[in-house]
Amino acid sequence: MHVALTGATGFLGLRLLRRLLDTHTWVTVLAHAGSGDALHRITRSLELTGAPRAFLAGLPERLRVVETDLALPRLGLSARAFRELADSLNAIWHSAGSIHLEGDLPELRRTNVEGTRHVLELAAAGRAEPVVRHVSTAFVAGARRTGVVYEDELDDGAGFENAYEQSKYEAELLVHAWSREHGRPALVLRPSILVTDVPPHPELPSHPLQVVERILRDARRATVAAPPTVTSPPTGAPDGPSRGTPGSPGPGGRPRVRTVGHQRGRLNLLPVEHAADVMVRLSELPSSPSSRGVETYHVVHDRDVPVPTVVALLERLVPLSIDLVDAKPQDPSALEAMIDFYPGITAYLTHRRRFDDTRVRTLLGPAAVCAPVGLDRLWSGLAPRSGAIPRPPGTPSAPAPTPCA
Numbered sequence: 001m002h003v004a005l006t007g008a009t010g011f012l013g014l015r016l017l018r019r020l021l022d023t024h025t026w027v028t029v030l031a032h033a034g035s036g037d038a039l040h041r042i043t044r045s046l047e048l049t050g051a052p053r054a055f056l057a058g059l060p061e062r063l064r065v066v067e068t069d070l071a072l073p074r075l076g077l078s079a080r081a082f083r084e085l086a087d088s089l090n091a092i093w094h095s096a097g098s099i100h101l102e103g104d105l106p107e108l109r110r111t112n113v114e115g116t117r118h119v120l121e122l123a124a125a126g127r128a129e130p131v132v133r134h135v136s137t138a139f140v141a142g143a144r145r146t147g148v149v150y151e152d153e154l155d156d157g158a159g160f161e162n163a164y165e166q167s168k169y170e171a172e173l174l175v176h177a178w179s180r181e182h183g184r185p186a187l188v189l190r191p192s193i194l195v196t197d198v199p200p201h202p203e204l205p206s207h208p209l210q211v212v213e214r215i216l217r218d219a220r221r222a223t224v225a226a227p228p229t230v231t232s233p234p235t236g237a238p239d240g241p242s243r244g245t246p247g248s249p250g251p252g253g254r255p256r257v258r259t260v261g262h263q264r265g266r267l268n269l270l271p272v273e274h275a276a277d278v279m280v281r282l283s284e285l286p287s288s289p290s291s292r293g294v295e296t297y298h299v300v301h302d303r304d305v306p307v308p309t310v311v312a313l314l315e316r317l318v319p320l321s322i323d324l325v326d327a328k329p330q331d332p333s334a335l336e337a338m339i340d341f342y343p344g345i346t347a348y349l350t351h352r353r354r355f356d357d358t359r360v361r362t363l364l365g366p367a368a369v370c371a372p373v374g375l376d377r378l379w380s381g382l383a384p385r386s387g388a389i390p391r392p393p394g395t396p397s398a399p400a401p402t403p404c405a
């Protein structure tokens with residue numbers, strides 16, 4: 001079976017590629033044209049994430065790189081190259097996309113919706129009828145903040161927290177329409193927020209929690225003249241609701257920030273390697289001969305992470321004291337006003353919903369189970385390798401990464 005993958009240079013795509021190479025001798029990488037030498041980037045990223053030397057040495061022979069642009073008709077290829085590519089494939093994994101949570105809808109649609117349309121056209125054109133594995137997101141559930149979200153649900157009734165979610169929802173609709181039109185099966189994989197314990201590095205793709213950390217850090221820099229004191233006391237454990245009067249400094253003299261959030265809120269965070277493993281396992285299951293439709297799976301953790309744990313993580317990284325409050329402050333400080341500039345991201349602190357993944361658990365059994373995602377694991381994936389940000393005193397050292405089952 002010859003398989004192609006979009007987005008192989010990305011945070012998830014890299015892990016999907018690594019996992020696909022366990023069972024495929026060759027993979028065609030549909031790389032982003034104009035983004036640099038994909039083979040070099042992939043090799044370097046895999047090296048930084050611990051791939052063995054012999055595995056790296058084999059990559060030039062095992063990867064066929066085709067430069068593409070999702071946003072362009074025929075992925076930017078000539079008619080002939082497009083047909084030849086389509087005819088060479090038995091499976092297409094579509095992981096590329098823009099995860100720009102603050103992006104505007106037209107820009108996100110170009111990559112996520114039109115990009116998916118062009119990938120589906122590639123699948124439709126292939127003589128061997130390549131199967132489609134579409135990477136979506138659990139966040140197509142949009143602004144539904146409470147209750148249980150099931151895998152067979154796809155509606156826009158609650159609206160969306162941001163344009164990214166909407167673009168991914170619209171992309172899923174396209175997959176359904178394509179499957180109906182062509183009578184072809186498709187797998188839709190909906191991961192939750194993906195995390196890693198691999199420390200950040202300029203040559204590695206970033207991940208969503210890094211984006212949040214960057215926003216807080218930039219806001220802090222832009223509004224506070226004094227240099228940050230990164231060694232202020234730890235906030236390793238959540239300590240209940242509001243910890244002081246608005247405007248007063250937080251513990252260790254840190255600037256206090258009030259942001260709307262729920263003390264009993266929770267977010268689903270899943271190690272990216274585990275997500276890739278679950279996705280590939282699901283794709284390897286024999287599909288029923290009668291199945292010509294779309295099968296959708298929530299690729300999520302069975303235990304959510306409490307919002308106060310996420311807040312504690314951010315407070316370890318950024319010298320701020322974050323108070324979760326019920327409603328937007330009437331008298332926002334400059335810092336609060338800046339952070340409020342990202343409503344499509346901060347809204348997640350109010351979420352209390354749960355993603356049902358009964359079907360994944362039923363199909364994969366223990367292979368679906370992942371070790372808990374705790375503060376130390378999250379810290380490890382955000383603190384720079386150099387150790388430039390000291391560990392707060394009194395916190396135990398980060399444990400070795402716990403493998404998932």
Ligand SMILES: NC(=O)c1ccc[n+]([C@@H]2O[C@H](COP(=O)([O-])OP(=O)(O)OC[C@H]3O[C@@H](n4cnc5c(N)ncnc54)[C@H](OP(=O)(O)O)[C@@H]3O)[C@@H](O)[C@H]2O)c1
Nearest residue numbers: 007009010011012013032035069070096097137193194205
């Ligand atoms: N990260 C998460 O937590 C998360 C959670 C749920 C779902 N997802 C979904 O998982 C998928 C992968 O996410 P990710 O975290 O790996 O994102 P990422 O790190 O930002 O990677 C995006 C990938 O898409 C490629 N790409 C972007 N624009 C392109 C274009 N116009 N043409 C061709 N390739 C293009 C990028 O190539 P360059 O690097 O060369 O630009 C990169 O390989 C996305 O569909 C996302 O919606 C991610």
